[in-house]
Amino acid sequence: MTAPAAAILVEQPRVAVRRRAPLRTVVGAALGLLVVVTILLGPWLVGKDPYAINIDNRFAGPGAAHWLGTDELGRDVASRIAHGARSTALIALGAVAIASAIAIPLGVLTGFLGGWLDLVVTRIVDLFFAIPSLLVAIGVVGLFGASLTTTVLALGLSYWPFYTRLVRSAVVGIRSRPYVDAARVLGASRLRVIRTDILTGLTPLVLVQTTVLLGFAILDEAALGFLGLGVQPPQASWGSRLAESREFMLSHPELALVASVPIVVAVFAINLLSDALRDRLDERRVS
Amino acid sequence: MTAAGAAAVLEVSGLTVEFSLGGGVARAVDGVDLNVRPGEIVGMVGESGSGKSVTMLALLGLVPRPGRIVAGSVRLRGKELRDAGRRELASLRGRQMALIPSDAGAALNPVARIGVQVGEGLSAHLPELPRAERRGRILDILGRVGLPRPADQARRFPHELSGGMQQRVAVAMGVQLGPDLLIADEPTTALDVTIQAQILRLLLDVREQSGTSILFVTHDMTTVAEICDRVLVMYAGQIVESGPVVDVCTAPAHPYTRALLAAVPPLGGEPPERLTTIPGSPPDPRAWPAGCRFAERCALRASMGNPSECTSKAPPLVSVADGRRSRCHFSEAEDA
Amino acid sequence: MTGTGAGTTDPWEEGAMLRYAIRRILLAVPLLFGLSVLSFGYVRLIPGDPITAMLGVNSNPTVVAQLRERFGLDRPLLNQYGDWLTGMVRGDLGVSFRSQMPISTIIVDRIPATLQLAGAALLVTLLIAIPAGVAAGMRPGSRLDSMITSATLFGLAVPAFFLGSLLMLLLALKLRLVPSQGYVPFADDPAQSLRLTLLPALTLGLAISPYLARLTRSAVVEVAQEPFVPFARAKGLAQRKISIGYVLRNALPSLVAALGLTIASLIAGSIVVEALFNWPGMGRLVVGAVTERDYAMVQALVLIYGALFIVVNLAGELAQGLLDPRVRLS
Numbered sequence: 001m002t003a004p005a006a007a008i009l010v011e012q013p014r015v016a017v018r019r020r021a022p023l024r025t026v027v028g029a030a031l032g033l034l035v036v037v038t039i040l041l042g043p044w045l046v047g048k049d050p051y052a053i054n055i056d057n058r059f060a061g062p063g064a065a066h067w068l069g070t071d072e073l074g075r076d077v078a079s080r081i082a083h084g085a086r087s088t089a090l091i092a093l094g095a096v097a098i099a100s101a102i103a104i105p106l107g108v109l110t111g112f113l114g115g116w117l118d119l120v121v122t123r124i125v126d127l128f129f130a131i132p133s134l135l136v137a138i139g140v141v142g143l144f145g146a147s148l149t150t151t152v153l154a155l156g157l158s159y160w161p162f163y164t165r166l167v168r169s170a171v172v173g174i175r176s177r178p179y180v181d182a183a184r185v186l187g188a189s190r191l192r193v194i195r196t197d198i199l200t201g202l203t204p205l206v207l208v209q210t211t212v213l214l215g216f217a218i219l220d221e222a223a224l225g226f227l228g229l230g231v232q233p234p235q236a237s238w239g240s241r242l243a244e245s246r247e248f249m250l251s252h253p254e255l256a257l258v259a260s261v262p263i264v265v266a267v268f269a270i271n272l273l274s275d276a277l278r279d280r281l282d283e284r285r286v287s
Numbered sequence: 288m289t290a291a292g293a294a295a296v297l298e299v300s301g302l303t304v305e306f307s308l309g310g311g312v313a314r315a316v317d318g319v320d321l322n323v324r325p326g327e328i329v330g331m332v333g334e335s336g337s338g339k340s341v342t343m344l345a346l347l348g349l350v351p352r353p354g355r356i357v358a359g360s361v362r363l364r365g366k367e368l369r370d371a372g373r374r375e376l377a378s379l380r381g382r383q384m385a386l387i388p389s390d391a392g393a394a395l396n397p398v399a400r401i402g403v404q405v406g407e408g409l410s411a412h413l414p415e416l417p418r419a420e421r422r423g424r425i426l427d428i429l430g431r432v433g434l435p436r437p438a439d440q441a442r443r444f445p446h447e448l449s450g451g452m453q454q455r456v457a458v459a460m461g462v463q464l465g466p467d468l469l470i471a472d473e474p475t476t477a478l479d480v481t482i483q484a485q486i487l488r489l490l491l492d493v494r495e496q497s498g499t500s501i502l503f504v505t506h507d508m509t510t511v512a513e514i515c516d517r518v519l520v521m522y523a524g525q526i527v528e529s530g531p532v533v534d535v536c537t538a539p540a541h542p543y544t545r546a547l548l549a550a551v552p553p554l555g556g557e558p559p560e561r562l563t564t565i566p567g568s569p570p571d572p573r574a575w576p577a578g579c580r581f582a583e584r585c586a587l588r589a590s591m592g593n594p595s596e597c598t599s600k601a602p603p604l605v606s607v608a609d610g611r612r613s614r615c616h617f618s619e620a621e622d623a
Numbered sequence: 624m625t626g627t628g629a630g631t632t633d634p635w636e637e638g639a640m641l642r643y644a645i646r647r648i649l650l651a652v653p654l655l656f657g658l659s660v661l662s663f664g665y666v667r668l669i670p671g672d673p674i675t676a677m678l679g680v681n682s683n684p685t686v687v688a689q690l691r692e693r694f695g696l697d698r699p700l701l702n703q704y705g706d707w708l709t710g711m712v713r714g715d716l717g718v719s720f721r722s723q724m725p726i727s728t729i730i731v732d733r734i735p736a737t738l739q740l741a742g743a744a745l746l747v748t749l750l751i752a753i754p755a756g757v758a759a760g761m762r763p764g765s766r767l768d769s770m771i772t773s774a775t776l777f778g779l780a781v782p783a784f785f786l787g788s789l790l791m792l793l794l795a796l797k798l799r800l801v802p803s804q805g806y807v808p809f810a811d812d813p814a815q816s817l818r819l820t821l822l823p824a825l826t827l828g829l830a831i832s833p834y835l836a837r838l839t840r841s842a843v844v845e846v847a848q849e850p851f852v853p854f855a856r857a858k859g860l861a862q863r864k865i866s867i868g869y870v871l872r873n874a875l876p877s878l879v880a881a882l883g884l885t886i887a888s889l890i891a892g893s894i895v896v897e898a899l900f901n902w903p904g905m906g907r908l909v910v911g912a913v914t915e916r917d918y919a920m921v922q923a924l925v926l927i928y929g930a931l932f933i934v935v936n937l938a939g940e941l942a943q944g945l946l947d948p949r950v951r952l953s
Contacts, residue, residue, distance in 0.1 A: 135909065138910070222782055380859035408859065
């Protein structure tokens with residue numbers, strides 16, 4: 001195919017179009033750093049007990065004593081957000097770990113071996129695809145009751161169908177590359193092919209997908225929390241903070257807004273970074 | 288047929304196209320001069336990366352971003368196209384100069400029926416044409432390019448036609464408004480040999496019947512020898528040799544042309560043990576070498592003991608015989 | 624690739640579309656069947672027994688036994704599934720463990736509210752996301768594209784409840800342009816019903832827009848790279864004609880597919896938005912059922928949501944077939 005558009009691609013010198021780090025990546029890295037610092041050092045920096053109730057000092061505005069003010073029970077909001085960041089990070093990482101633990105082996109096996117196993121798993125994945133992932137998560141919460149552990153499980157289980165499908169199609173793509181055929185013809189064992197060619201080929205996809213899913217997990221933890229089906233108050237998490245503030249939505253809307261800001265910042269940072277990562281890996285594949 | 292002295296249909300001089308890419312500037316086309324006379328078929332030959340496709344797009348005013356024409360002039364029937372506005376250019380394209388794409392299967396709109404697509408050109412350029420007459424002209428042109436049962440074919444989608452038929456449709460779209468100049472972009476590469484011959488025949492018929500000039504862009508010397516009157520050989524953004532096809536093919540003046548011809552299997556005869564290929568690859572368009580751009584890969588230079596002129600001084604395009612030009616310091620040197 | 628038989632183009636064509644439609648519909652049947660098994664199995668997955676789980680461990684064993692009998696939970700599994708399947712076909716989804724009312728009646732009651740919200744939100748999304756995605760995709764790498772891409776990356780990070788709280792605070796509480804919460808059936812008072820729909824629909828529509836905008840952009844970018852676009856220019860067609868007749872027209876099949884995904888996000892998003900605005904739709908029902916451990920209700924809702932989604936996807940695939948002659952043949 002060498003019609004004009006295609007010709008221009010061939011005729012253009014193969015140089016990377018984007019060399020300098022775009023503003024988006026820099027902003028993403030800065031915000032990401034802020035989030036990581038909050039998770040690691042936040043509780044220590046704020047230095048307040050997130051569970052200390054002081055009814056006389058409820059709904060206090062921001063100030064030197066309480067950086068972000070106090071909540072409906074007079075607890076320090078900054079401290080609750082900083083401690084909550086740890087639960088939320090734990091949930092997001094745990095959920096992505098569960099989804100990966102199911103999706104990567106399943107996707108590699110079905111994509112590589114094909115056959116009846118592939119057929120059965122693909123049908124099951126299709127079936128789960130028919131149910132919105134938030135509903136799958138809600139269903140799991142229904143089975144085991146709302147808690148931090150259930151949230152991890154629920155989110156992990158709601159992501160595996162989509163992730164499995166992605167891994168499977170990537171593996172099918174890699175398997176049909178000439179060098180993989182060559183390796184098999186040369187007598188490499190299946191296990192060896194999986195270990196060397198398939199897993200190396202999958203790494204970029206897994207890297208990008210992991211970051212994307214982390215963002216989803218943070219949003220969904222918050223959504224479950226908001227619905228009262230996530231981490232249960234008084235335990236601190238970004239989601240439970242939303243559940244608490246929701247009751248005062250009309251009288252003290254600032255509580256809900258302050259509770260949402262860290263979620264927006266964290267997910268925005270992750271989106272920017274995963275986008276940059278994807279561009280970077282695409283670029284490497286081209287050259 | 289190459290009536291000497293007749294006003295050229297297309298006159299290009301000093302055409303230069305640059306792409307700004309992430310800090311660097313790639314000069315894909317560097318000072319190209321060419322002209323096409325009425326009824327003439329001119330071949331433009333080069334490897335991919337030689338700048339032939341960018342030149343072709345520049346003639347049509349279709350250089351994609353981030354590229355732009357930075358210098359030179361393109362005159363169609365005496366009219367300077369670089370001064371023409373967007374609207375004016377669009378009204379020239381398809382009517383006075385038309386493109387025949389390399390892979391018609393990819394260049395036709397996959398979701399529109401053939402008749403509708405052929406009609407688009409008519410309604411864009413002749414909006415006042417009555418419906419019935421437009422339909423008549425669509426079927427007429429489809430029949431003229433050799434589509435059996437035009438009325439049936441017009442109702443089909445592109446993917447329902449064979450590659451050869453798709454290419455005929457593309458030719459029909461190119462010639463339907465009687466353009467002065469047809470730009471054919473490797474119109475036969477996607478086809479098998481017998482169909483290739485049919486399409487070339489069709490182009491010759493078009494020239495015969497309407498006196499249309501054709502600029503034939505290709506990488507294939509054999510095709511050039513079959514249908515062109517004159518040939519331009521491009522390398523690294525420049526024309527390195529030009530002249531009548533017979534002369535260039537029988538006695539190439541530039542070592543690059545010689546190498547291209549050596550890479551062609553002889554027609555009809557036994558294929559040789561191995562075809563010569565040109566070693567190495569063209570230089571980086573972001574930093575053209577100071578001397579001859581072909582020096583690195585040049586067999587003549589190697590056989591002459593690498594004279595320093597080749598890498599220190601850029602050779603000009605000079606006249607080497609009547610109607611023939613070559614860009615080599617040693618055009619007259621004997622083949623080694 | 625295809626028959627060049629004499630003058631058979633049109634009948635052959637229609638046959639292809641019909642065959643394509645039948646194949647797609649047949650493929651949806653096992654999916655619906657699987658969904659019925661999944662939703663049935665869901666209640667049986669509950670550790671222990673659903674009635675005990677609902678009433679608590681200290682519940683009276685005789686009451687539990689009575690309820691188990693009433694809901695048929697004491698019969699063999701296969702019989703239970705048979706009843707579930709036949710009931711489903713007749714539109715009978717059983718009775719709520721909690722209110723003991725027929726589930727179909729409760730759900731049918733809630734469907735109009737959810738459809739009204741989802742429909743209005745879809746309208747908002749289409750008006751925002753399609754133009755934004757097309758504008759960005761037509762000139763990839765341009766300043767406008769970069770701005771729109773950054774905006775979608777930010778938009779993807781903004782949860783619906785945050786957006787909703789913000790809009791509620793601004794438009795309802797501060798500016799008092801619209802009522803903050805509530806629902807009136809459209810049939811009762813159309814004007815008030817629409818006024819009340821505005822805020823939740825805007826929230827849900829805005830929240831979903833970044834997804835659709837990104838999907839639109841990539842569909843357009845892909846088509847704009849096809850050789851038929853520069854060829855259309857070379858034919859001298861006007862830019863408007865190329866944008867609409869070539870780029871958009873060829874992106875349309877992928878856009879329809881993207882719309883299926885968008886509707887899925889819309890359904891998920893509506894659960895949250897209904898909670899925020901006290902909107903009495905199916906989303907509120909799901910959350911309430913899970914909180915109250917009304918498993919019969921959860922089971923029925925999983926089925927309804929899944930079936931809704933399968934039907935939406937099927938419609939998308941059929942539309943794709945109508946829009947792209949090549950799809951029909953695959």
